[in-house]
Ligand SMILES: Nc1ncnc2c1ncn2[C@@H]1O[C@H](COP(=O)(O)OP(=O)(O)OP(=O)(O)O)[C@@H](O)[C@H]1O
């Protein structure tokens with residue numbers, strides 16, 4: 147698969163790169179060739195025009211034949227060209243710089259005839275890497291007093307130009323080769339840089355899936371790949387924490403379940419074996435009954451926590467009056483409060499406090515919080531204050547109990563967290579406030595706990 151990504155990157159980049167290099171070099175070469183051709187053409191035409199001008203001066207008797215020849219020869223010499231001037235009857239008026247005779251191919255002859263008719267013909271076919279002949283030439287009409295009075299022919303040896311062309315092409319080819327080489331190396335390096343971390347991350351993911359421990363991915367870039375590696379490392383850390391939590395939760399659950407079960411089994415076995423005498427049987431059976439009940443509640447709490455956490459719990463919202471609900475809860479809790487010789491005070495600051503919420507869940511919240519207050523208070527009272535808070539309802543549960551150390555308050559909503567050293571018979575599993583917090587969150591409400599050790603605790607909920 148990674149060979150796949152690597153190969154894909156390399157082939158895509160390389161193809162793209164080579165196509166671009168090819169296009170650029172093709173255009174550069176043809177541009178260079180065209181420029182060279184244009185330059186040569188211009189040189190030939192310029193020389194032709196100058197020759198024509200000299201001829202005019204000669205016909206006007208401004209210069210002598212000797213001067214004419216000297217000028218033309220000088221021009222031919224400087225520009226490295228051979229200039230021929232022919233009369234209309236094709237007899238030669240001037241030939242070459244050293245009087246060299248022309249070797250005229252049939253093509254040149256044809257072009258000469260064209261020039262007699264007034265046309266300028268330029269032949270550049272030899273200006274190429276595989277030229278058959280070694281000259282480029284131009285034939286143009288020699289004009290005097292707007293009359294064609296002959297033909298000017300200029301030959302330019304192209305060996306030098308062709309050598310220049312070859313040299314230029316060689317340079318271009320070398321540059322292309324070096325570019326392709328460096329480009330390929332860069333592409334290979336970039337592709338490795340991109341594909342390697344992905345490969346590493348994927349291999350790590352597979353190993354994590356198998357339950358193996360893997361080291362962090364090294365991050366040496368800040369681009370998307372670096373971000374991916376960072377996220378992966380973070381995810382790995384989260385997974386490790388989650389796994390640790392899972393182990394702790396399983397251990398906690400089994401501990402919480404085992405403790406009451408052990409005492410229930412112990413009591414039943416004691417009764418069956420006759421270790422517990424008849425008079426005491428009822429006492430132990432009622433303890434076993436209470437423990438079994440606690441176990442039932444605990445199981446319900448564990449299921450609630452799991453449901454709330456998985457997000458499968460849906461709110462069943464309705465409008466109701468908080469004052470009525472609070473009255474119900476008050477009656478329900480009264481017995482428990484009396485058992486501990488405490489006082490439960492209900493203060494309704496507002497009447498008809500309307501709420502739109504899941505009534506059963508709000509009831510669960512109230513019972514949990516008041517239950518805690520009762521459970522962790524030995525003497526004094528528990529005060530419930532309800533009021534309207536803008537569009538919301540405010541519930542305060544205050545007790546005069548043992549309180550909670552300040553530094554432990556932030557952990558109270560964690561699963562299985564218990565803040566004091568109450569024995570398991572009195573203390574709970576540490577799930578109540580976790581459930582309360584989840585329900586409050588589902589209603590987009592807030593919950594705050596304030597406490598002083600030895601003085602009491604205040605829980606404020608706004609929903
Ligand atoms: N009113 C309170 N006064 C003192 N401590 C409290 C009070 N309410 C909660 N706590 C502390 O916070 C801890 C967590 O409370 P929570 O309701 O989540 O668990 P629990 O009461 O121990 O068990 P559970 O509610 O699951 O039966 C308690 O164990 C207790 O130490």
Ligand SMILES: [Mg+2]
Nearest residue numbers: 518574578579
């Ligand atoms: Mg509780």
